[in-house]
Amino acid sequence: MHMMYFTEQPMSAYDEHAGLAYGATALNFSNSYFDPNEGSRLYNEYLEDYLLAEEYGADGIMLNEHHNAPFCMQAKTNVFAAILAATTKRVKIVILGNPLPLCDNPIRMAEELAMIDMISKGRLVPGFVRGGGQEQLASGVNPAYNRERFIEAHDLIQKIWSEPGPFRWEGTHYQHRVVNPWAVPMQKPYPRVWVPGVLSKETIIWTAQQRYPYIALNTSIDHTKEIWKQYSDTAAENGYTAGPENFGYLIRVHVQDTEEKALQNARQFMWMQGEFTGLAHPVWANPSGYFSPSGRRNFVQFATGRAINPRGSPSFEEQLASTMIIAGTPDQVIEKLKYVVENTRPGIMGIWANDGNVSREDRQRCIKLLCGEVMPAVKEFGAKLGLKDPFEANAPVHLRYSTDLKAPVKAAAE
Amino acid sequence: MSVVWTDTVKEIAGTKMHVSRAGSGPTVLVLHHDIGTVDRLPFYDALAAKYDVLVPHHPGWGKSERPQWLRHPRDMAAMHTWLLAEMGAKDVSLVGLGFGGWIAAEMASQSPTTFHRLVLIGAMGIKPPEGDIADQAIVSYIDYPRSGFHNQDNFAAVYGDISIDQLEQWDICREMSFRTAWKPYMYSQTLPHLLGGVRTPALVIWGDDDRIVPISAGKAYTGALRNATMTTVAACGHFAEMEKPAEVAKLVTDFISA
Numbered sequence: 001m002h003m004m005y006f007t008e009q010p011m012s013a014y015d016e017h018a019g020l021a022y023g024a025t026a027l028n029f030s031n032s033y034f035d036p037n038e039g040s041r042l043y044n045e046y047l048e049d050y051l052l053a054e055e056y057g058a059d060g061i062m063l064n065e066h067h068n069a070p071f072c073m074q075a076k077t078n079v080f081a082a083i084l085a086a087t088t089k090r091v092k093i094v095i096l097g098n099p100l101p102l103c104d105n106p107i108r109m110a111e112e113l114a115m116i117d118m119i120s121k122g123r124l125v126p127g128f129v130r131g132g133g134q135e136q137l138a139s140g141v142n143p144a145y146n147r148e149r150f151i152e153a154h155d156l157i158q159k160i161w162s163e164p165g166p167f168r169w170e171g172t173h174y175q176h177r178v179v180n181p182w183a184v185p186m187q188k189p190y191p192r193v194w195v196p197g198v199l200s201k202e203t204i205i206w207t208a209q210q211r212y213p214y215i216a217l218n219t220s221i222d223h224t225k226e227i228w229k230q231y232s233d234t235a236a237e238n239g240y241t242a243g244p245e246n247f248g249y250l251i252r253v254h255v256q257d258t259e260e261k262a263l264q265n266a267r268q269f270m271w272m273q274g275e276f277t278g279l280a281h282p283v284w285a286n287p288s289g290y291f292s293p294s295g296r297r298n299f300v301q302f303a304t305g306r307a308i309n310p311r312g313s314p315s316f317e318e319q320l321a322s323t324m325i326i327a328g329t330p331d332q333v334i335e336k337l338k339y340v341v342e343n344t345r346p347g348i349m350g351i352w353a354n355d356g357n358v359s360r361e362d363r364q365r366c367i368k369l370l371c372g373e374v375m376p377a378v379k380e381f382g383a384k385l386g387l388k389d390p391f392e393a394n395a396p397v398h399l400r401y402s403t404d405l406k407a408p409v410k411a412a413a414e
Numbered sequence: 415m416s417v418v419w420t421d422t423v424k425e426i427a428g429t430k431m432h433v434s435r436a437g438s439g440p441t442v443l444v445l446h447h448d449i450g451t452v453d454r455l456p457f458y459d460a461l462a463a464k465y466d467v468l469v470p471h472h473p474g475w476g477k478s479e480r481p482q483w484l485r486h487p488r489d490m491a492a493m494h495t496w497l498l499a500e501m502g503a504k505d506v507s508l509v510g511l512g513f514g515g516w517i518a519a520e521m522a523s524q525s526p527t528t529f530h531r532l533v534l535i536g537a538m539g540i541k542p543p544e545g546d547i548a549d550q551a552i553v554s555y556i557d558y559p560r561s562g563f564h565n566q567d568n569f570a571a572v573y574g575d576i577s578i579d580q581l582e583q584w585d586i587c588r589e590m591s592f593r594t595a596w597k598p599y600m601y602s603q604t605l606p607h608l609l610g611g612v613r614t615p616a617l618v619i620w621g622d623d624d625r626i627v628p629i630s631a632g633k634a635y636t637g638a639l640r641n642a643t644m645t646t647v648a649a650c651g652h653f654a655e656m657e658k659p660a661e662v663a664k665l666v667t668d669f670i671s672a
Contacts (some may be wrong), residue, residue, distance in 0.1 A: 028552065137551060142596040144589050287551055288588035300581035304556055 001382035002389035003375040004060030004094055005053040005367065006250065006352045009046050009080075010271070011070040013038035019070070025278035026069040026285075027134045034070075042073060045360055050084060052364055053091070056371035059389075060092035060125070062250075062350045065099060067138035069278045078112045085120035093124050096196040096215055096250075096350070099131025100157075101149035102139045106174060107181055109153070110160040113191070114183040122186040127194040127215070128154055130203065132277055133285045144289025147202065149173045158398070161190035192390055192397055194248060194348070201230060202292060208234035208242065211399035213348055213390055215248035220322060224249060224344045239405035244386070245393035248348030251340060252355070253326045255333050255369040256362065265366070266327035270316050271356030330373040337378050347389040349378070417459045421477075426496045432477035433470040433497065437462030440530065441503040442670065444469045445494065445514030447653065448538070448550070448600075449559050450476050450587040452572065457655040460663035461509070464671070470497055472517070474590040476583065486594055487513070487539070488602070491520035507531035507670045508614075511655055512562075512627065513538050513591065513600065519635070522616070523608040531670045532616040532642075534635055535662065536627050536652045538600040545628030547600040550591065555584040562652035564623040572656050600627075609638040616642035617669040619662060621650030 014033045019025035050061050063080050066072035074080055077095050084093050093116065103109050117124040130150050136143040152171045156179070159167070165180030185191050195207040196215035207214045208231040216224045228247055235242035252269050256262035272278045277285065282303035291299055301307035319325040326336045341349070353370055354363045396402045419436040434453065442465040444458065451469065461467045472490055474480035484490070494517060498506055507530045510518025515537025522532045538547055550558040556576060563569040573580065591600075616639045620632040629646070636644040645665060650658045 140597060142592055144592040144596070281552070281554065283554055284552060287592070288585050289592050296585055297578065297582055300555060300585050301578060304554055304576075304581060306578075 001244075001346075001379045001387045002059045002092070002348045002391065003379055004062045004092070004348075004350050005050070005058045005371065006062035006064075006350045007046065007049065007354045008064070008066075008071055008276075008352070009042070009073040010356050011039065011042065011073045012271070012357045013042065014070045019279065024280050024284075025071070025272060026280040027137060028284075029069070029278075031068075039073065045363075046073075047080075047083060047087070049354070049363055049367055051087060052367050053371050054088045056368050057375060058091055058371045059375075060094045061088070062094045062096050064096055064129075066132065066277070067135050069134065071272045071276065071278045078116060081116045081124065082112075082119065085116045085123070088120075088123075091123065093120055094194065094350075095125065095127050096194060097127030097129040099135055100128050100153040101146045102131050102135060102141050103153055106153040106156045107160065107176060107179055110157045111181040111183045113157075114161070114181070114185045117185040117187055117191050118183070122191075124185070124187070124191050125194055126191050127196060129196060130200075133287050133290045134277065134280060136287060136290060137284060142289075143287040145173060146290050151206065158190070161185055189397055189401055196248070196250070200292060201294075204230045205234050207231070208246075209238055209399065211235070211238070211240060211246070211396060211402065213246050213248050213395075215250060215348060215350065216344075217250045218252060218324060218352065220324060221340065221343050228344075236409035238399060239408045240399070240402055243388075243393065244345050244347035245388050245390045245395045247344070247346045248350065249340070249344050249346040250350035250352055251326065251337075252324070252352045253333055253337065253370065253374075254353060254358075255328070255330055255366050255374055257329065257365070257369070259328045259332060261362070262327040262329065262333075265354075265358045265362055266320075266325055267316055268354075268356030268358050269319075269325055274313055274315075330369050330377075333370075333374050334377045337374065338381050341378060341382055341387070342385065345385065345387055347387050347393065349382075351375070417462045419454065419462075424497055424500050426473070426493050426500065427481060429473050429481045429493070430479045431470055431473060431493070431497060433468055433501075434458075435466070435468050437465050437467050439465045440670070441466045441468065441498075441506045443494065443498060443503070443506050443508050443518075445508065445510045445517050446472065446475070447511050448513035448587060448591045448595075450583055455572075455656060455659065457659040457663050460659060461666065464667050465507075466503075468498075468501070468503065470494065472514070472590070474593065475587055480590070484594060487517050488520045490594070491517050491524060495521055495525065505530045507533070509533045509666060510535065510537055512536045512652060513595070515539060516595075516600070516602070516605075519605060519609065520602075522612045522614050523605065526611045527613045529614045532612065532614045532639075533619065533666050533669060534616065534632075535619045535654050536621060536624050537618070537631070537635060538595075538627055539602055540606045540631055540634055540638070541598070541601045541603070542628040542631035543634055544630040547628070547631075548626045549599060550588060555581050555588070559584070559653070562624075562626045563657055564621065564649050564651040565657065568657045606634065606638050609635070610640055612639055613641070617665070618642055618644040619654060619665055620644065620646050621652055621654045621657065622646045622648050623650060624652040624654075626652035
């Protein structure tokens, strides 16, 4: 089992009242509230945290990227990935992920990732995402072609990593005269790609068609099981059997020496008014064309205040009760994580451990307990359940490298 | 006098396009807004009292199929010209509403002598010299059309309580606007340079309270077209044909029939 440490890298030193007064903490919330001196302090502290996570035994550091919002300071995930490539020795650098549709030049993306893979001596996991709706608006990228751009950029990067250049690319969204970057990944056939997600059925199906692991982002246990079923059905249609090495799960966990302190800090998981990505108008989060057309009718009602948020907005207490958030002493957290692991059976687990305004001292204590005590116990438990990660299982990097394909199982008629 | 409308479907560029038609006389092609159109409007009826009026749904909007390949209002201009040819219409006058005005201006620039009259009402399509075209991407489905009315009672008179079907349609319209006019948003950088060739006499109409397309764009259109005059409608927003149907219809018919 692969266990990794994650934080959104919150820009916690902003004026919360200003955000509440404006009524939004994303996209259009003014960056005049961003204090670069505090930004400098936080970037460096978060880097320190990552190094501590490696020192105390995490298998991986999970990174991500968002734009125009205090909930996440990483505006370019490859920047932190490059820093970690040079400053860590052992951990996997897991990018979940680079928002491909935002990228106007997938060749540059392939180059940057190849550089990071080489600098890290083959420790990169370059995951890909569609990017949130707000990211499209923040980057001026057409949300209506988001999925097409995601798939085409992926296909181009995959070709760059698996076929020698030069070649020419004449696609729908990308055209390149000469594709021949002089930087290629060290890992062969190419670095493992993991794909995180939460809502979209189309992404689950596409990910299973590639045989890439799918990382469910803090979904409920029931919803996670539905995702696994969708993935497994698609895997069968493509001739392979999905196992724990295909599944990852991210969960919010905060550990301290006392339950009281853990709960107090865990409340910070709600710091963006309970919304991961901050307060925002629904049409910012889901610009037209970005969302699956199957959700259109429900969404327009939610976006105009006629229906409740389809994702729900459970309270902190409700999320504790449903294990969407876990907080406590190492022993308490281990017991709850065992329950989650037993019920979701992932080969990859991301622990989102610190959010909002948790002090540096408490963050570091959390990391020490989490990576030093909780992760080894959970990994041991996972091993007993036979939960292997893609490295342990030596899983094919992509469907095309499979040697175990069976006759595809046709999808049952709906 | 009640106007009888008939709906037909024409296949244009492999796409089934929906067209409403009524009236008789010289043909007038009405090109609707970015927010689509309701099936019947007093403005359409007023025109149909004097003309053979065609109101197609743009490809991808309303009841017309979406061509996946469609990328630009200029593509739509070619499709609407094709549609006119398919229907055997000649000496057609173009009435372009907002976004539809952009398409009408593209059609006129591609065929400088073909059309009888060109009417642009709050037309998008060129970068306003002052101000920006309002961005619908960051406001709700209801707030955007509302912002195009000077008087909110007029919005309510057209859209009533706003059905879920209407909201869904506005989302589809918005998606099509993004698919065809995302960047630069709602204008062409080349169109202003092509308008000078248009021989068709043009009338540019603007609501004096158009909060979606700044009136500076209307002045720029009037300057770029070789034979254009401009007039404003008082106490009127962007959706002038819905807000002041009788007044705008009179301006249009007086101009076309002159």
